[in-house]
Amino acid sequence: TTPARVNNTPLSVITEAFEDLADLLKPAGSIIQEDGLRLDAFCNACTHVSVLFSCLGFAFKFAEMEYVSKVKDLVEASKTFDTLQNILDLDVEKDTVKTPGSHSRNLRRVRQGLDLIRAIFEQFLMTDEYSLKDAATTAYTEVCAPFHTWAVRTAVYAGMYTLPTRDQLLLRLNETDQSVEKNMRRYMEASRPIIEYIDKLYIERDIKLDW
Ligand code: 1PZ
Structure with missing residues (x-):
């Protein structure tokens, strides 16, 4: 059973979703290690990020629509493909890894979005x-x-x-200086192995990450 979740701010929900996902990559948790990360589990965590956009204001509506449409494509793909590596393997076979709109390209874009959030948090806490x-x-x-x-x-x-000021952001996220630091650090920790895992999928297939 899932333990009761105490601090239910938007940020803690995102953070916990990525911690759960990162747990699947740990040797102890992954009976599924051989097949790799499940696409539906990945999409589920990615969907939670959307709440952040509501804190950013109208100028980032475009970023939100871009991000959401890419995640939605992967959610659709998860009805046919079990794992992240399944979508890459098919696109490699069809030579459509970098083709606009392909699942593998959209996965790369979502990965860049997750890394951007990690980098923003890192800078924010500096x-x-x-x-x-x-x-x-x-x-x-x-x-x-x-x-x-x-x-x-x-x-x-x-x-x-x-963009809002620091104080406005904390207010909209319903966080204090202390709680925001804790939650941002936890996201930074949890997202790192997931981002590395995705990069490895491309590198193992001889796809450079310069796009
Ligand atoms: C709380 C911190 C607030 C900081 C906000 C910084 C937001 C930066 C937004 C970047 C927007 C990029 C929008 C457009 C990107 C497109 O060029 C590509 C096109 O991909 P293609 O169709 O050619 O394959 N789209 C993407 O890369 C999709 C994902 C972009 C969105 C990432 C947002 C990350 C989240 C920011 C924090 C909430």
């Missing part, structure tokens, strides 16, 4: 003086900008000016 705008700008420049078109990058950097 110092109290850091505005959310500066934290998010640095994280985006590092993690996602290299893979986005000029038009998208320009829109994202413009949107950064509309």
